[in-house]
Amino acid sequence: MSARIAAVDYFLPPAVLTNEDLAAQFPEWSVEKIAAKTGIDRRHISGPDEFSSDLATAAGEALFANHGIDPHSIEYLIVCTQSPDYYLPSTACLVQERLGLPTTTGATDITLGCSGYIYALGLAKGLIESGQVSNVLVITADTYTKFINPEDKSVRTIFGDGAAATLVTDAGEATAITGITYGTNGAGAKSLIVPQGGLRPGEALQPKSDARARSLEPTGYDLYMDGPDIFNFTLEVVPASVDAILRKSSLTADDIDLYVFHQANAFMLEHLRKKLGVPSEKFFVALEGFGNTVSSTIPIALTEAVRQGALRDGMKVMLLGFGVGLSWGGLVVTW
Known part of the structure; x- marks a missing residue:
């Protein structure tokens, strides 16, 4: 099976x-x-x-x-x-x-x-x-x-x-799903956190997440993100993850027909695309009308790629998610 x-x-x-x-x-x-x-x-x-x-x-x-x-x-x-x-x-x-x-x-x-x-x-x-x-x-x-x-x-x-x-x-x-890789670095948990609403105060993990420390009036949850930390983390783990996925799949970069990454923001995605040397026509982005929908960005982008004709039966697609946790994971799907 x-x-x-x-x-x-x-x-x-x-x-x-x-x-x-x-x-x-x-x-x-x-x-x-x-x-x-x-x-x-x-x-x-x-x-x-x-x-x-x-x-x-x-x-x-x-x-x-x-x-x-x-x-x-x-x-x-x-x-x-x-x-x-x-x-x-x-x-x-x-x-x-x-x-x-x-x-x-x-x-x-x-x-x-x-x-x-x-x-x-x-x-x-x-x-x-x-x-x-x-x-x-x-x-x-x-x-x-x-x-x-x-x-x-x-x-x-x-x-x-x-x-x-x-x-x-x-x-x-x-075999339709291959090359699964995972990664976790809990030391970066403080980089993206909702400090209020849970059982433990988030300020204990990340003092900067306190709303008043950010000149904000607390509203109950007050999500905090350290953008530079997340960006640097992404630049570190994504290229290594791509290499690991290809190695575990016994594939080369040329074998991948389409790359669909977590749709964090356009600046980060374009930086990654250039760093990896992926042609723009093989790097699918679906952000303009959606924003960063967290766990749903990749399946939304896949749906849009099918509807726009960018993803067709038989193509090999690399999926890669990265962010809060800090956590990351990727795989190759034969569509």
Whole structure:
């Protein structure tokens, strides 16, 4: 048995935050400056009564409707989110019931951000290739904008909300997911943190994350990101990860037809593309209308690549996620 990606789709909440909206609130940042720094023109924002389970359910429904998938065929559900509705129960249990999946379905959450899609695919592959199940539904869903202080323009320009759903299924003998690599450096946990709302004060880990230390009035969560630290971490781990994925896949860079990385921001992605020497036509970017949707950036980009004709059957695609944790992971998919 071998696992493959059979279908992917996504859902975005209807409310939109544009660069014009942000420039009106922060006149010192023009529309052009925001677009140049981030590559983002607009981001979708979850409403006051719209949470990760809502987005996850809508993404699953889109996958089922657009790809003719029977919910009763799902044997296992993995929900990747860092913004769960509740501490308990798990978001996966809520989504299982709302999607009408059988009560014989296994369901679990994993709490990873930018690398989460890769980790979820790795777990799905393990469940299938160990003979436990044949069909796994992987859903990524995050509402990071609920964590952001409204006066913190440095992160409001970057993050958007969204969810994506992927069906991973038994492909028989053909090997379709290879070269899986993982990495973790918890020493960098302080670089991206929500200091409030958990059981332990975040200031103990990262004193700079205190909202008042950033001249902000605390609002309940107050996400903190050390942009330079994240950027330097990315430049260090991504090239090494690409080499490791190719080595484990027994492939060369020329064998890869398309690269789909975590869509952090356009400046970082372009820097990585040039550093790796990847031609622009083989490096897919889908940021402009979405923003950084954390765990959903890669599956959203995959969906867009298919719709735009950039990703076709038989192509080899390298997927690579990196960020909060600090955590990273990558693999090669034969589409």
